[in-house]
Amino acid sequence: MAPKKPPCLPSLLLPLLTLLLPQADTRSFVVDRDNDRFLLDGVPFRYVSGSLHYFRVPRVLWADRLFKMRMSGLNAVQFYVPWNYHEPEPGVYNFHGSRDLIAFLNEAAIANLLVILRPGPYICAEWDMGGLPAWLLRKPKIHLRTSDPDFLAAVDSWFKVLLPKIHPWLYHNGGNIISIQVENEYGSYRACDFNYMRHLAGLFRAILGDEILLFTTDGPEGLKCGSLEGLYTTVDFGPADNMTKIFTLLRNYEPHGPLVNSEYYTGWLDYWGQNHSTRSVHSVTNGLENMLKLGASVNMYMFHGGTNFGYWNGADEKGRFLPITTSYDYDAPISEAGDPTPKLFALRDVISKFQEIPLGPLPPPSPKMMLGPLTLHLDGDLLAFLNYLCPQGPIYSILPMTFEAVKQDHGFVLYRTYLSNTVSEPTRFWVPNNGVHDRAYVMVDGVFHGVLERNMKHKLFLTGQVGAKLDVLLESMGRLSFGSNTSDFKGLIEPPVLGQTILTRWLMFPLKVDKLVKWWFPLQLLKRSHPQTPSGPTFYSTMFAILGSSGDTFLYLPGWTKGQVWINGFNLGRYWTKRGPQQTLYVPRPLLYPRGALNKITLLELENAPPQPQVQFLDRPILNSTLHRTYVYSLSAEVQSDPEPMQLSGH
Numbered sequence: 001m002a003p004k005k006p007p008c009l010p011s012l013l014l015p016l017l018t019l020l021l022p023q024a025d026t027r028s029f030v031v032d033r034d035n036d037r038f039l040l041d042g043v044p045f046r047y048v049s050g051s052l053h054y055f056r057v058p059r060v061l062w063a064d065r066l067f068k069m070r071m072s073g074l075n076a077v078q079f080y081v082p083w084n085y086h087e088p089e090p091g092v093y094n095f096h097g098s099r100d101l102i103a104f105l106n107e108a109a110i111a112n113l114l115v116i117l118r119p120g121p122y123i124c125a126e127w128d129m130g131g132l133p134a135w136l137l138r139k140p141k142i143h144l145r146t147s148d149p150d151f152l153a154a155v156d157s158w159f160k161v162l163l164p165k166i167h168p169w170l171y172h173n174g175g176n177i178i179s180i181q182v183e184n185e186y187g188s189y190r191a192c193d194f195n196y197m198r199h200l201a202g203l204f205r206a207i208l209g210d211e212i213l214l215f216t217t218d219g220p221e222g223l224k225c226g227s228l229e230g231l232y233t234t235v236d237f238g239p240a241d242n243m244t245k246i247f248t249l250l251r252n253y254e255p256h257g258p259l260v261n262s263e264y265y266t267g268w269l270d271y272w273g274q275n276h277s278t279r280s281v282h283s284v285t286n287g288l289e290n291m292l293k294l295g296a297s298v299n300m301y302m303f304h305g306g307t308n309f310g311y312w313n314g315a316d317e318k319g320r321f322l323p324i325t326t327s328y329d330y331d332a333p334i335s336e337a338g339d340p341t342p343k344l345f346a347l348r349d350v351i352s353k354f355q356e357i358p359l360g361p362l363p364p365p366s367p368k369m370m371l372g373p374l375t376l377h378l379d380g381d382l383l384a385f386l387n388y389l390c391p392q393g394p395i396y397s398i399l400p401m402t403f404e405a406v407k408q409d410h411g412f413v414l415y416r417t418y419l420s421n422t423v424s425e426p427t428r429f430w431v432p433n434n435g436v437h438d439r440a441y442v443m444v445d446g447v448f449h450g451v452l453e454r455n456m457k458h459k460l461f462l463t464g465q466v467g468a469k470l471d472v473l474l475e476s477m478g479r480l481s482f483g484s485n486t487s488d489f490k491g492l493i494e495p496p497v498l499g500q501t502i503l504t505r506w507l508m509f510p511l512k513v514d515k516l517v518k519w520w521f522p523l524q525l526l527k528r529s530h531p532q533t534p535s536g537p538t539f540y541s542t543m544f545a546i547l548g549s550s551g552d553t554f555l556y557l558p559g560w561t562k563g564q565v566w567i568n569g570f571n572l573g574r575y576w577t578k579r580g581p582q583q584t585l586y587v588p589r590p591l592l593y594p595r596g597a598l599n600k601i602t603l604l605e606l607e608n609a610p611p612q613p614q615v616q617f618l619d620r621p622i623l624n625s626t627l628h629r630t631y632v633y634s635l636s637a638e639v640q641s642d643p644e645p646m647q648l649s650g651h
């Protein structure tokens with residue numbers, strides 16, 4: 001669907017106006033190397049852009065966010081296209097609802113924003129596997145982000161679907177896309193495979209033509225492997241970096257043409273278990289003003305961060321595995337709830353010194369709602385619903401299989417084996433080579449024995465009778481989205497060991513939790529037995545009505561440990577109250593049924609619920625709680641003391 005044409009005008013006016021309006025054949029966005037600037041339709045142009053990720057904002061809120069960006073003085077919006085968000089299975093595509101990319105392009109056009117598109121295939125973005133689909137890892141030896149034929153075949157297949165959709169939206173075709181990025185900070189990736197980058201550039205040119213401006217983005221240390229002849233080179237850096245030094249370095253790659261910072265960091269990401277990140281208003285506005293004085297084009301990353309709903313967060317590896325939090329507030333100028341912040345107004349003042357700002361006020365913060373406390377009832381432990389969670393039954397293997405091997409991309413897989421001997425004394429249960437990816441909740445005959453965690457907690461001690469069920473619920477906490485190796489397999493990567501015995505003969509149950517939670521009637525109706533005393537992964541739920549006026553709100557879970565939340569079947573994301581720094585989850589008002597209608601909240605608490613299983617809805621977020629240090633294990637004392645196992649179980 002090509003962009004909507006202007007409304008039809010009285011026929012006598014049309015000929016006159018067509019002389020004035022730029023026509024598709026005169027529309028152009030080019031680099032003017034003689035004058036170190038961009039030209040838009042032949043006129044000098046500088047973009048002041050902001051990043052907003054449509055995949056982190058419910059579709060019903062896109063127009064609101066884009067309007068606020070325009071009213072902030074931006075003339076462009078930059079966003080990625082996550083491959084894994086649109087191709088859930090090989091050859092299966094989804095561009096509907098909150099995945100309707102064309103609808104988002106149209107909303108940007110309506111907001112009078114040009115578009116800087118970044119389709120990857122890798123996007124980083126603190127998104128699961130940097131946007132690459134987990135199903136690529138069903139070929140375990142695939143070399144991601146290289147000219148590996150298996151990888152390129154999947155990339156070509158995806159881009160031959162995506163890029164033709166984008167073609168009509170290119171600026172010179174009448175659309176609003178002025179430039180397109182190839183890959184993402186490729187210079188930071190170990191492969192440095194120029195054949196791969198040349199392949200991508202050739203594919204983009206073959207489908208999109210020669211007019212569209214293609215560019216690359218790298219940190220200063222990545223320019224060597226990230227830049228490519230024929231692609232315009234840009235950099236990314238934040239307010240604390242040395243702008244002069246980095247732009248001077250950039251001139252080694254682009255001696256002429258406009259200076260571009262494609263990711264000027266207005267804030268930063270958060271990791272579970274680390275302190276909340278912020279960037280000062282002064283440092284961010286000061287850096288922007290310095291770049292605009294140079295005539296540079298700038299994209300602010302992020303201008304509105306949004307939320308990692310569901311299981312979509314990515315992870316980093318900085319000495320240890322660090323999953324990204326559910327909130328992607330990013331301390332951005334527009335808050336996670338879509339509210340203008342002091343940083344926005346300060347940036348708007350800076351922009352107004354260099355270009356016209358739309359007249360009129362920004363909308364005020366949206367109404368917020370408080371509700372509760374609500375008391376949830378215990379539906380039952382997760383194992384009680386196993387037949388509904390895995391209706392197709394388990395997969396058997398001598399050694400445990402990864403999530404990818406059993407075709408489970410996100411969430412949870414239950415691993416089950418049976419004790420071949422009685423273990424009467426507390427005996428060490430562990431997984432060699434840091435092989436828990438990422439958290440394991442261990443039960444013996446349904447009794448919760450504790451948690452193992454990647455890099456953090458390698459062993460626990462358990463007892464059990466011969467023939468007892470040993471259940472290990474594995475949770476993926478999101479795949480590495482940055483770093484030298486994005487082949488971040490999930491599950492039990494190594495067979496666990498009990499005492500000196502390697503445990504074999506495993507049943508794997510890929511769990512379809514979201515499908516179960518979507519059932520409207522209370523889960524406990526599915527159970528034959530009465531809810532047991534809460535032990536390990538357990539479902540809780542309740543129904544509630546909004547009596548007063550509705551509004552955005554923030555779910556607060558005091559006393560809960562860690563788990564997943566659904567509201568009216570929508571997967572709101574992960575909570576980890578015990579670890580922080582995030583203590584609340586953003587609940588967009590459109591998720592809630594208005595006054596009188598019944599809403600349903602469901603929790604899967606993975607460890608321990610509070611004695612009173614209550615939650616509240618607050619009128620403000622808590623993203624910077626003080627961390628409960630006692631809860632964060634230290635690994636160093638443990639990992640060296642694990643001896644090699646002696647025998648296989650059952651042999």
Ligand SMILES: CCCC/N=C1\SC[C@@H]2[C@H](O)[C@H](O)[C@@H](O)CN12
Nearest residue numbers: 123124125126184185236263482
């Ligand atoms: C030292 C940082 C290297 C990783 N790059 C990052 S961390 C935050 C941002 C986003 O991930 C963004 O998607 C990256 O392109 C750049 N960047």
